[in-house]
Amino acid sequence: MPVALYRRIADDIRRRIAAGEWSPGQPLPSRAELAAAYHVHEQTMRLTYDLLRRTGVLEGEERKRVIVAHPPAVRTLTDLDAPWPYTCDVTDTRPQPATEELAERLGVPVRTMLQHEAVECLDPGGLSGMLANTWWQGRRRGHATFTAELETVRLTQEQAHALGLLVDTLAYRVARTRLDTHGTPVETSDLFLPMDRWRIRLKG
Missing domain, CATH: 1.10.10.10 (Winged helix-like DNA-binding domain superfamily/Winged helix DNA-binding domain)
Structure with missing residues (x-):
């Protein structure tokens, strides 16, 4: 062909x-x-x-x-709960109503108003290395553990713009939910990672 x-x-x-x-x-x-x-x-x-x-x-x-493009710094994600070691910019803090998915993840009724934070995480070269959207209800609380699900998604226009990529580019999406000592969700996040800049390594 x-x-x-x-x-x-x-x-x-x-x-x-x-x-x-x-x-x-x-x-x-x-x-x-x-x-x-x-x-x-x-x-x-x-x-x-x-x-x-x-x-x-x-x-x-x-x-x-x-x-x-400069060759991307390929990073290995091994700890989904580790703080970002470089610069982060908070780009949005507007509250949002819980979608069906967020309501299920947080154990709240659909359309419950949630606190929200969008953070753009930059690598040492100033490129966007990760986009994180986090939601929680009421006051932000500490956590004891977390659960996570990994999938690949096509970036929306807003996500692609934040990461400096094209709309519909494939990226990793990590849905991470933090839990308190009783296993109750205290916050949930969507982490978007460009596939050309990351590898995922799971620890046993």
């Missing part, structure tokens, strides 16, 4: 980056400029750029200038 044109162009751009034509952090020419250079329609270059962003070769949001 013949390889799609945009994939062949993406392979050629990867080759040119590897050869040193563009260095990490350096912007690439615009889609229009490269479309003219490759003698293709600008839509073909849009597909090329989207593919290169999804695979971590380029960084930058849609309709904005893109740069050659």
